[in-house]
Amino acid sequence: MSSLSPAQADDESAVKQPTLKQSTGMKTTQHWLQEQSMPLAYALLFVVLSFTVENFFSTTNIVGLMLSVAQIGMVACTMMMCLASRDFDLSVGSTIAFSGVLGAIILERTQSITLAVGGGLLAGALIGAGNGVLIAYLRVNALIATLATMLMVRGLAFIVSKGQAVGISNETFISFGDGRLFGLPYPVLVVAACFLVFGVLLNHTVFGRNTLAIGGNPDAARLAGIRVERLRIWIFLLQGLVTALAGLILASRITSGQPNSAQGFELDVISACVLGGVSLQGGKARISGVLVGVLIMGTVENVMNLLDVDAFYQYLMRGFILLAAVLLDQLKSHATRKS
Structure with a gap:
């Protein structure tokens, strides 16, 4: 049986060392590409559309694009928290419609913006808290x-x-939907604030860490002292509150409370979250990814409108995006388990 001299052993070690470093570097690069795949894909899509679709890169269209995704972006911030905790909420579209209608009715009868906004927000919070109680304490399946x-x-x-649609004539209330600050519509500034607040909440607070913990393993989180049921109620309460705010903003934009508004809205929000890397199995979420997912959904719809694509085909495309988002989530989960 042959043995290596000390010099030969050193040479062999020197050969293996770079190989190990190269392997680690490749894994790091692969992980980075996997994590940044959607932002890179959207950046490429944006550049291509800027050169191929007329008026896409115009200032008017870009501002219009941001305004069109304002409601989806707001609700996606809280839907991200729900999905991260291994739950979801299909009632957001109805909550938008109800809060808008209720706010419009209160405003019509009292002419008080404070009461209208407060009533709409309270209704949304109660709806969200009710969902949380059903799911957390009564053990009803989230679906x-x-x-x-x-x-x-x-x-x-x-x-x-x-x-019937409930008309809004209060100019101050309406101005919140179409007013501007620094050239940007108020709803765009509100959604930017939502991304900032929930980004901090998710990444830099105990609330966010506990949300990811119960999504990763609820039983382990409970054993670690996290009050899982109460946290779930708070998550759904926030979901209802922000959704109601989105409904009030929508009512101010269209100058009426529409009982049939936001139909299918929940699917767009969930699609945006999953496209942004939020796992349907819970425990994983990134606010930057959700932002990219929201922009992808809005950009696709915006381009189809610019190209005058028939509404029936737009429904087909939205369904395709939802399916693609779910398949992408499954592929990422499978890749994570293999690694």
């Missing part, structure tokens, strides 16, 4: 609980409005 809430809240929107 069934939020699907039932979606139907009930939509029904309430039609009942209180008697099936």
Whole structure:
């Protein structure tokens, strides 16, 4: 049996060392590319569309694009928290409609913006907290609980409005939907604030860390002392509150509370979150990824409108994006388990 001399052993070690470093470097690069795949893809898509679609890169269209994704972006921030905790909310579209209708009715009868906004926000918070109680304490499956809430809240929107749009004539309230600051519409500034606040909440607070913990393993989180049920209620309460705010802003933009508004909205929000890297299995979320997902959804719709694509084909494309988002989530989960 042959043995290596000390010099030969050193030479062999020197050969293996760079190989190990190269392997580590390749894994790091591969992980970075995997994490940044969607931002890079969107940057490439944006550049291509700027050169190929007329008027896409114009200032008017870019501002319009940001305005069109304002409601989706706001609700995506809180939907990210729900998905990260291994839950989801299908009632957000109905909550938008109901809060807008309720705010419009209160404003019509009292002419008080404070009461209108407060009433809409309170309704959203109660709807969200109700979802949280059903899921956390009564152990109702999130799909069934939020699907039932979606139907009930939509029904309430039609009942209180008697099936009609509720007009808004208060100029101050309307100005919040179409007013501008530094050249940007107020809704765009609100969604930017939402991304900032929930980014800090997710990454730099105990609330965010606990949210990811219960999404990763609820039983382990409970054993670690996290009050899982109470945290879930708070997450859904925030979901309802921000969704109601989005509904009030939408009502101010279209100058009426519409009981049939935001139909299918929940699917767009979930698609944006999953495209942005939020795992449907919980425990993983990035606010920057959600921003990219929201922009992808908005950009695709914006381009289809610029190209005058028929609305029926737009529904087809939105369904395709949702399916692609779910398949992408499965591929990432499979790759994570293999590594």
